[in-house]
Amino acid sequence: MRIDKILANIGYGSRKEVKKLLKNRVVTVNGETVTDAKTHVDPKKDKMTVYGEKIEYKEYIYLMMNKPAGVISATEDDREKTVIDLLEMEDAVYEPFPVGRLDKDTVGLLLLTNDGGLAHQLLSPKKHVPKTYYALVDGTITEEDKKAFAAGIKLDDGYVTKPAQLNILRSGEIRSEIELTITEGKFHQVKRMFEAVGKKVVYLKRLSMGPIKLDGDLAEGEYRELTDEEIDLLKNRQ
Incomplete structure (x- = not known):
């Protein structure tokens, strides 16, 4: 994957802004300074830094939220506050969406992800989740x-x-x-x-x-990433 796409996806700005970072020689891959936006990187193997800080790229994000009352289960809305508005920018840049919906006044477990395949499996009427x-x-x-x-x-x-x-x-x-x-x-x-x-x-x-239970340590409005074990439970659910 191209380094400019990785950095843009993580939230370091537009492709144009990322190119400025590269020109400023603040991006390294495996200890070597990278200035070419077309440089291909394997995010699973290569070590990347920006301004000396290690960055990790992941294709998918899986979040568990304790949804509070008063927000809607949508990615955007002109009038209402959405669950996406509760996310930190570092998570929102992955563009997750709620898996199913909870009513505005309903609270509790809400899963958010950008993994469309998994979301489909969880929401399919045939799966009886x-x-x-x-x-x-x-x-x-x-x-x-x-x-x-x-x-x-x-x-x-x-x-x-x-x-x-x-x-x-x-x-x-x-x-x-x-x-x-x-x-x-x-x-x-x-x-x-x-x-x-x-x-x-x-x-x-x-x-x-399904197999995922609301984390009792999450206050309403708080969220966390699913553990590897929880992700496996979802993906391996029959």
């Missing part, structure tokens, strides 16, 4: 609700959901706590499922997606 949510629900959740969710819930548009696993954590007269695992991602699906049985979700948090 499980997603688990914690919710506070107005109303009393009953065993009948649990059975109804296991059989499939008919939504307001007539669609019948695939079987879902409803775990009742606490059933109260006014408000209940539940965990719900679904294998689809219909628009506002969790909220619509509860509305179909006469209940209202007042707080919703995604806990897991």
Whole structure:
């Protein structure tokens, strides 16, 4: 890969700006100063520095975010703050996008990556990737609700959901706590499922997606890169 493309992708500016860096003789590859923008580099083997600082190039980035309420799951928006706006520039330059969506007021696990192939695998309806949510629900959740969710819930548009696993954590007269695992991602699906049985979700948090669980050390709005083990779990998921 050309050195100018690598440096531009990492965030050192446009191709034109990168050429200025090279002309200023501040870029080295394997200890040798490089001034030619067309110089080819193997980012996996060659050691690169800019102003003496070692730089690492990676083709893909994989992030786990604890999405806060009030931001939307999009790459850009003229009016709303997006999850991409929460990223540091060093991560944003890789142009990651959210894998699926969480509603504006929903919090919790959101994966972001620029690996389109992996994102497709996770979002494909044929893969039935499980997603688990914690919710506070107005109303009393009953065993009948649990059975109804296991059989499939008919939504307001007539669609019948695939079987879902409803775990009742606490059933109260006014408000209940539940965990719900679904294998689809219909628009506002969790909220619509509860509305179909006469209940209202007042707080919703995604806990897991496939084999990846939300890191409990991440405060809302924080994120981190996935570990190599977590990436392998996603890629090797059958």
